[in-house]
Amino acid sequence: MTLGFVLLVHTAFDRAEQVARYFALNDCPVVIHVDGKVRQRTFRDFRARFKDEPKIRFCRRSRVEWGKWSLVRATQVASERLLSLFPDVRHVFLASGSCLPLRPVAELRDYLSTHSETDFIESVTTDQVTWTVDGLEAERFTLRFPFSWRKNRRLFDFYVRFQRRIGLTRRIPEGVSPHLGSQWWCLTRRTLESILQAPDRVQIDAYFSRVWIPDESYFQSLARRFSTTIESRSLTLSKFDIQGKPHIFYDDHQPLLERSDCFVARKIWPRADRLYQTFLDDTRPQARRSEPNPGKIDRVFSKANERRGQGRRGLYSQARFPAPGLENGLTCARYNVFSGLEDLFEDFQPWLARRLGGRVHGHLYHPDRAQFAGGETVMNGCISDSASLRDYRPEQFLTNLMWSTRGERQSFFFGPNDRPEIGPFMARDPNATLVIVTGAWAVPLHTSNAEFEEVKAEAARLQRAELAFLRELRLPGTAARLHLWNLADFIAQPVEKIQNFMQEITGPSPQRLTELPPMRDLSGFPAFLQKLRNAGMKPQVMGDFDGR
Structure with missing residues (x-):
């Protein structure tokens, strides 16, 4: 044949x-x-x-x-x-x-x-x-x-x-x-x-x-x-x-x-x-x-x-940049975001770094620059602390940071004074653990020596920003692990609440948390909130401080 x-x-x-x-x-x-x-x-x-x-x-x-x-x-x-x-x-x-x-x-x-x-x-x-x-x-x-x-x-x-x-x-x-x-x-x-x-x-x-x-x-x-x-x-x-x-x-x-x-x-x-x-x-x-x-x-x-x-979870590149909703995971690894705790406790960042391990950054979305751990200006993957580069694509800044440091847990702070564009992304990310004490940003204002009119205007601005972030967290599709308290509820039992989220992050521990960094002076804080009300600014996110 x-x-x-x-x-x-x-x-x-x-x-x-x-x-x-x-x-x-x-x-x-x-x-x-x-x-x-x-x-x-x-x-x-x-x-x-x-x-x-x-x-x-x-x-x-x-x-x-x-x-x-x-x-x-x-x-x-x-x-x-x-x-x-x-x-x-x-x-x-x-x-x-x-x-x-x-x-x-x-x-x-x-x-x-x-x-x-x-x-x-x-x-x-x-x-x-x-x-x-x-x-x-x-x-x-x-x-x-x-x-x-x-x-x-x-x-x-x-x-x-x-x-x-x-x-x-x-x-x-x-x-x-x-x-x-x-x-x-x-x-x-x-x-x-x-x-x-x-x-x-x-x-x-x-x-x-x-x-x-x-x-x-x-x-x-x-x-x-x-x-x-x-x-x-x-x-x-x-x-x-x-x-x-x-x-x-x-x-x-x-x-x-x-x-x-x-x-x-x-x-x-x-x-x-x-x-x-x-x-x-x-x-x-x-x-x-x-x-x-x-x-x-x-x-x-x-x-x-x-x-x-x-693609690989949390990896974005020129060859694969998926449309929203088609990602294989928004980020590649678990990370922690803390809001308000650094305003409430003194030296909270070094204390947290000792407890968690990994890297604990400052405010990565600070308007001036990304505050990398240890004061670094360039992180793994040549990620710069430049605010303009970060703000060009704030979501990819975070995904690239997670990918470049995979194998090492990352933590950072985020507050109403930071760039807000990353908020909806973190809310949708199942890898994110968000620990939020609302209204804690008012504690530094309370102890500041600025003119009261400036303090009132700043308090109004920060509260608007925080309320906008909280609305994002309440939307359908929120997948982040969320620990949320207002300031009044948190300071009533701070050890128990910190113990809860620390166990979720690090795993169950037979030893209870006994040591906390010193809390900032809150004497006169209820009077400060009342003064804001009397001046026409209504505090909404601090909780009930009446009778304290």
Whole structure:
């Protein structure tokens, strides 16, 4: 039995030449179709390389465009020429210039000899298709697609919506059962000739010329019409990512390709020298082969697609900057945010650092600069303390800090005097633990020596900012772990409340908290709040200090 190959080539001509010569040396005739968009001089030079090779021929060229009928037409022309020039061919294998045989051609020929009447072509009905990505399934057969999806996307989408709105549909020709599948097939001569010489081919071709992506449906549907035995699978290993684009195989994929036991793979990177040297060498030691089974490596590609779609938790980059709601976690690690405690206790930051470990920063969103722990001006990952850089993308400042310091728990302070844009992000982040004592910002104002009018104006400003932050925390979708008290409730039992959130952060401890940093002097604080009320500013977030 003779096996023939049809090669569709549009680029990487040196690699296509290697593969074509490999097939010819193994007594397999090859017909090459070169895309009509390739310059005539390039085509002539490429064709001239095979002038002394009788088993490699070329066919009439046509300009090929993705998703259009031209790709099917190119396959038809090349197949007709192969069948007419080489009458002893019994199976035709369709491949591209970026395909690479993974097993010796002799093994493929022997395999096809034991399946002499079998057509290997993925062919499934439209109601069984689950691999279409951002595309049409049944409608590709009932609507018209005169516009290019790649070149005229707006016209394409408009015409699809227009046809749906007015109920315009096409009649599927009699005897055609719509099927879909991989473009890459291996058909028997009898089936392929039946498709190409069908009495109603003119009508069939006219119909499929307006089907969307006909290279995935023309041969797949007509093989069901003429074939006696179909194996609904491709002998070519071809994997796709979540966007429907083919995975590209590189040199380090060699063990993966060998494990698949497939006969051919696409799409191979043109500079994968090791792959071409290895798989085009029939003298290499052959492992024990089994039935071609791409499923052996499906787990690897599933994990790759999952990583490609979801990314790593909390990692943002130029290559993957997801739209809101599509993030795989807002940040990569747990962190703590404290609000008000540094105003209520003296030297609270060093005390907290001793208790928690990790890094305890100051106010990372202070208007003047990011107050990194230890007075640092640059953190891991070259993250600067510059306020202007931070405020350009305040959310990414935090996510980058968490990613660059992963493995080390981060804590920082946040208050109504800080830049507020980060507030909604922290509220939505399940990695955030927010410990908030509302109204504690009034304690430093109480002990300040500023003019009372200035104090009142500042108190009003800070209260507005804190109320806005509290409203964000009450919105649906809040996922942060929240410990929230007003000032009056907190100072009633400070040890118990600090014990509670410390146990959540560090884990249960058999020892109770006994030592706290000294609390600031609150004598006269209720009178200060009353003075604010008398002056027309109503304290709302401090709690009830009446009678204290």
